[in-house]
Amino acid sequence: xxxxxxxxxxxxxxxxxxxxxxxxxxxxxxxxxxxxxxxxxxxxxxxxxxxxxxxxxxxxxxxxxxxxxxxxxxxxxxxxxxxxxxxxxxxxxxxxxxxxxxxxxxxxxxxxxxxxxxxxxxxxxxxxxxxxxxxxxxxxxxxxxxxxxxxxxxxxxxxxxxxxxxxxxxxxxxxxxxxxxxxxxxxxxxxxxxxxxxxxxxxxxxxxxxxxxxxxxxxxxxxxxxxxxxxxxxxxxxxxxxxxxxxxxxxxxxxxxxxxxxxxxxxxxxxxxxxxxxxxxxxxxxxxxxxxxxxxxxxxxxxxxxxxxxxxxxxxxxxxxxxxxxxxxxxxxxxxxxxxxxxxxxxxxxxxxxxxxxxxxxxxxxxxxxxxxxxxxxxxxxxxxxxxxxxxxxxxxxxxxxxxxxxxxxxxxxxxxxxxxxxxxxxxxxxxxxxxxxxxxx
Numbered sequence: 230x231x232x233x234x235x236x237x238x239x240x241x242x243x244x245x246x247x248x249x250x251x252x253x254x255x256x257x258x259x260x261x262x263x264x265x266x267x268x269x270x271x272x273x274x275x276x277x278x279x280x281x282x283x284x285x286x287x288x289x290x291x292x293x294x295x296x297x298x299x300x301x302x303x304x305x306x307x308x309x310x311x312x313x314x315x316x317x318x319x320x321x322x323x324x325x326x327x328x329x330x331x332x333x334x335x336x337x338x339x340x341x342x343x344x345x346x347x348x349x350x351x352x353x354x355x356x357x358x359x360x361x362x363x364x365x366x367x368x369x370x371x372x373x374x375x376x377x378x379x380x381x382x383x384x385x386x387x388x389x390x391x392x393x394x395x396x397x398x399x400x401x402x403x404x405x406x407x408x409x410x411x412x413x414x415x416x417x418x419x420x421x422x423x424x425x426x427x428x429x430x431x432x433x434x435x436x437x438x439x440x441x442x443x444x445x446x447x448x449x450x451x452x453x454x455x456x457x458x459x460x461x462x463x464x465x466x467x468x469x470x471x472x473x474x475x476x477x478x479x480x481x482x483x484x485x486x487x488x489x490x491x492x493x494x495x496x497x498x499x500x501x502x503x504x505x506x507x508x509x510x511x512x513x514x515x516x517x518x519x520x521x522x523x524x525x526x527x528x529x530x531x532x533x534x535x536x537x538x539x540x541x542x543x544x545x546x547x548x549x550x551x552x553x554x555x556x557x558x559x560x561x562x563x564x565x566x567x568x569x570x571x572x573x574x575x576x577x578x579x580x581x582x583x584x585x586x587x588x589x590x591x592x593x594x595x596x597x598x599x600x601x602x603x604x605x606x607x608x609x610x611x612x613x614x615x616x617x618x619x620x621x622x623x624x625x626x627x628x629x630x631x632x633x634x635x636x637x638x639x640x641x642x643x644x645x646x647x648x649x650x651x652x653x654x655x656x657x658x659x660x661x662x663x664x665x666x667x668x669x670x671x
Contacts, residue, residue, distance in 0.1 A: 244256075245258065252305050253303070256301050257300050258671060259669075260297045261669045262293075262294060262669070263667050264292065264293045265292045266290070266292070268289040268662045269660065273646040273660050276288070277329055277330075279327070280331040287326075290326055291335075292323070293391065293393070295397040297397050310348055310349055311351040312348050313346070313348070314368075315343050316341075316344045318341055320338070320339040322336070323391040328394060329571050330572070333387060333393040340398075342397075343371075343400045344368050345367060347364060347365060348366075350362050359410065362410055364407070364408045365408075367404070368404065369401065370401065371383065371401070372401065372404060372406060372417070372421065375450070375477055377555070378553050379473055379553065380551060382552050383402065383427070383552060384401075384426055384427065388425075394664070401421045404421050407419070414438070415438040416435070416436065416438075417435070418436075421433075423552070429456075430466050430551075431454070432452050432455060433453050434450065443482075445489075448475045448477075449472075449474055449475075450473040451472055452473075453469075453470050454466045454467060454470075457502075465545040466549055467502055468501075469496055471494065474492070478490065487516050488514070488517075489513065489514050492509070492510060492511055493509075503545060507549065514530075526585070528584040528585075528586075530581070536578070536608070538606045540611055550575035560598055564580050564600060565600045565624065565642070565644070567642050567644040568619070568622050578602060578603065579617075581600070581601040584599075593627070593629050597624070597626075598622075599624075602622065604619050614649045615652065616649045620649075621644070624641070627639050642663075643661050
């Protein structure tokens, strides 16, 4: 997945200023992308399985694209704070076979993406809490918590929505946000509602973050699922409670080139589809050789998301990653361009990742990633497997900035099935994937 977006739901960054005076700013943005994808030995040679018809369509060759224009307003009143709002739409298409996972087919779609209004205190509380200390907003908008493992992408871009890999839709269809910043402390209170692509789930939650903690961020997230009415992947989200302790970019004193990320998550509850009692965690370390030519870096990550050894009973122990998305580069949180994008969805998996990058120039980055995928339990979405070793994947990628507004990315990936992957799909071939994407943003 390749949409690089971050931040909280405030006025969107827009490069085109339409009008501006002391109080009012009107701005616009236009983002677009076009990608071409070639998959060989899809599903380890078993062939692409169409999610709609169940038909086996063989290998997958397809293209995707989107156009996403937006308009935004920001109005400040000296004694009443700042009012802001935005609206955007997204037009998408897929041509060819559809994505390798079979979740989209040749189709096109046009829909509203963002439509929100909000208010913040601006300078009203500057003498006590500071500038922009409190903000309220409601509508179709985005929200990212931490590094996006649990809350980031409000739309899964599947079915008839087209453009599954580019994933241009990130706004939650309904989102009420209360945000507070006091010194280094950040607080989010939120209500989120998704559509059928994320199982028509409504949640409330509280996020607490402490910035400048070991030069990074320490956070605690609580989410309660109010209702979940549609189970695309047969999850048990209804009435689930989620507790997450996480940290991002922690740097030990005296080791400025070493950074750590991590998250420990516990899920439990009983709902209409049964009970859930699951867990997930990961630990990641990155070391950057800042003084070396090309500034190489090495990253290692270990992940465990619990699975369910007894899928037929009334308690699920499979971890549910809620609204994860692509938030901080290749490998997070779609783990692998093949396996993580189409086959394993941050549940019932143990993953080791080793990643190396070099930056020859300010505009060019090369990277290589190795993944070892294991299942946590002896089943793949209800299909029993005797061996938990699922697959190994190798990804090579390049990111190139052509101008301030145009970038390109390309990747080549191979996934070698092990016994678990062979038994899950019935194929035993090495899968290959090539992808090239052009982004234009204003």
